[in-house]
Every structure is written in C-alpha cells, then in structure tokens.
Amino acid sequence: MATRRAEKMEETRQRLLAAARVAFAEKGYAAASMDDLTAAVGLTRGALYHHFGDKRGLLLAVVTEIDAAMAARAHAIGQQCGTLWDALLAEGAAYIDMAREPEVQRIVLLDGPAVLGDPSQWPSQNSCLQTTTQVLRRLIADGTVRAVDPEAAARLINGAALNAALWVAASNTPEEVLPKAQEAFRVLASGLLA
Amino acid sequence: MATRRAEKMEETRQRLLAAARVAFAEKGYAAASMDDLTAAVGLTRGALYHHFGDKRGLLLAVVTEIDAAMAARAHAIGQQCGTLWDALLAEGAAYIDMAREPEVQRIVLLDGPAVLGDPSQWPSQNSCLQTTTQVLRRLIADGTVRAVDPEAAARLINGAALNAALWVAASNTPEEVLPKAQEAFRVLASGLLA
DNA sequence: ATCGTTACATACGGGGCGTATGTCAACTCG
DNA sequence: CGAGTTGACATACGCCCCGTATGTAACGAT
Incomplete structure (x- = not known):
C-alpha cells in the first residue's frame, strides 16, 4: 500500500x-x-x-492530544480506587496535580479557552469532563450522590479543581498552598454526598 | 487647579x-x-x-473596571440577604448570572487569564474573590462553615461558579441549563456547612 | 508674553499570518 | 517500465498590526 x-x-x-x-x-x-x-x-x-x-488548527490538535492524555491518566488513577466515590476524589486530586504542569496550564487552561472557546465545545469534547461525568452518573445511580444533573456537577467539580490548580501554580509557595487546595476540594465535594 | x-x-x-x-x-x-x-x-x-x-495595559484597565463592577453588584446582592450563608449562595448565583453577559465572559473569563495570567495575581486582586473570601472568613468564625482555608474555599467556589456560567452561556439551550447549574452549585456549596 | 510641559497625532520599522504558486518525489496505470 | 498525476512541502508575496520615535499645538506657570 x-x-x-x-x-x-x-x-x-x-x-x-x-x-x-x-x-x-x-x-x-x-x-x-x-x-x-x-x-x-x-x-x-x-x-x-x-x-x-492554520495556527488555530495546530493549537486544537495539541490541546486534543494533551486532553486525551490527562483523561487517560485520571481514569487509570480512578480505577485503582476501592470505591467509586474515592475514585472521584482521586481524579479531582489528579486534575489539580496535572494542572500544575506548565504545559497543561498554559496551553489547556489559559490559551485553549481564549482561542478555541469554551472547553465543553471542543471537538475532543473535553475528555476530562466526560470521565468525571461518567463516574458521577454511576454514583448517582447507586445512591451515593444526591440526585443532581451529572453534567452540571461534573462541570462544577472540574472547574473547582482546575481553578485550584491555577491558584497553586501561580502561588509563591506551592508546597504550602497545595494541601489547602486539596482539603478544600474534598470538603466541597462532600456536599454531593446523599 | x-x-x-x-x-x-x-x-x-x-x-x-x-x-x-x-x-x-x-x-x-x-x-x-x-x-x-x-x-x-x-x-x-x-x-x-x-x-x-500598550494593548495589554488597556485590557488590564478594562478588566479592572469590570471586575470592580461585578464585585460591587455581588456585594450589594449579598447585603440584602438575611443570613451570611444565604449571602454566599446569592453571590455565587449572581456570579453565574453575570458571567452570562458576553462582555464579562469574553473579556474577564477567556481573554483576561490568557493575556494577564492567573486572576488572583491581577492588580485588581480580583475583587470578586476578595468579597467571597471575606464572607467565608466570617462564616467560619461564627461556626456555620467548617474550618477550611477561606481563600482556598473561595477560589474553588468562584471557580465552580464561573465555570458553570461558561457552560450555561455556551449551551444551546441556556434556559434549560441555568437551573441545573444553580442547583448543582447549591448542592456543592452545602459541603462547606459544619 | 514667553517658555516648558504634555496630550495627542504622524511616521517608521519589524514581524507575523495566511495564501498563491512552484517543485520534486512517490504512487498509478497502461 | 515509463509517462502522467497526485500530493507533501518549500518559496514568495501582500496585508495587517503592534510598538516606538518624532513632531506639534495647546495649556498652564511665572
């Protein structure tokens, strides 16, 4: 051929x-x-x-690639957890961690939305979001999580995590700030529990 | 003179x-x-x-102006509430609402971070964040909210709200999506309660 | 009234993006 | 096996836009 x-x-x-x-x-x-x-x-x-x-198309390709890698990594981490709820928390922590990498931060979190628009509209459909939504859907089905719209909850959870990551990375003392962010994330997420 | x-x-x-x-x-x-x-x-x-x-300086001035207006509006809304907790929820809802305006979305949420960097580092110090942090500090002091780092919690709450707003605005059917987002926000925020 | 200051306009240079055009190697088919 | 065609990539061109250096005219001080 x-x-x-x-x-x-x-x-x-x-x-x-x-x-x-x-x-x-x-x-x-x-x-x-x-x-x-x-x-x-x-x-x-x-x-x-x-x-x-064009230049935009190149960015889109790069973003898609990174997004897929992030989702795969988060999914793998979630798989290792005993309960689904732990998986959700672990994935959130993983996002906070990954978003500390300059490449992810600059390309996916800052320039991506500005150039390509809202992440949920990307062709990659934002795999990270999809992953979280799936987990939430199952958690709601088995009664662990209160009956909320899974997509909405996923967006909020993701937004909180990514915003936390931006905060940590921009901080002068990331080591001090990171645990605070993770703790706050866990507290906030607990609001979803039935 | x-x-x-x-x-x-x-x-x-x-x-x-x-x-x-x-x-x-x-x-x-x-x-x-x-x-x-x-x-x-x-x-x-x-x-x-x-x-x-330069061009960047102009954007900074615009962002500062809009940010101040948003914080003022949210603060005013919070003042009208009976309890501080209700004020926090109302301010969150207000952010979700304001972020639906194209001006806020495009300038403050998309281009702002990309061009000026993380919002918490802006000279305006992101007044919105300050407002939320203040309210949270008082809520923690009076025992309504669990003992978490107020700044961390504020960042997550704000991130969740703004992300929700982006989602609503990018949606094809904002009217259907908005209540879902607001409900999910309330559920998530309840995790902060003691 | 003169002079210095300053708010703004004009002029210039550099760089970057997108496209139209060219070229040469690789595959196809008789 | 060789001629034609396709396609991957290079080259060349025009346009726009930013930042700065320079000019100018009005305003205020003395």
Missing part, C-alpha cells in the same frame, strides 16, 4: 505537534512564531498549513 | 475605555485592532499608548 509515504507524513505531523507543544508552553499561543516553530524541526510554514490548516 | 485640562483628559480616557470594552467583547482581544478601536472614538493610537502604555 501507500505505506512509505504515509509513514513519513505521519512522522512530520508528530514532529510538528511536539514542537508546537514546546513553543506554545514556553511562549504562549500569541507569542509563538510559526516560522520559528517549524524551523526548529527543520521544516517551513508550508508543512504546517498543509497539515493543520 | 489644572482642572480644564485634567477634565478633558479624563474624558478621553473614559472614551477609550468604553471603546475597548466594546471592541474586546465583540472581536476578542487578539482580533481587536487598536487603530480601529481608537478611530471609533475619533482618536489615534497615540492617545491610547499615552494613557495605557
């Missing part, structure tokens, strides 16, 4: 994606130059526009 | 601010042209850079 060609093409796509992650994370979306970014991996803007359409 | 001059100067400052609010809200920060913006009120970029330093 057309393997040789498609193979190489996929490789350049990945190289561009990787370079974009670094550039967007370090300089931010607006300040990242497409010329510099492509040159860093030995290509030109031609390749970029061929693969991703 | 130097009133005539200072008076006029203040007026042009306000005109620029007003034009910026409109432009940033309608086109978004990145797509808003400083040339167009200033021309819309019969001035040039010269005036703008004289008053605000």
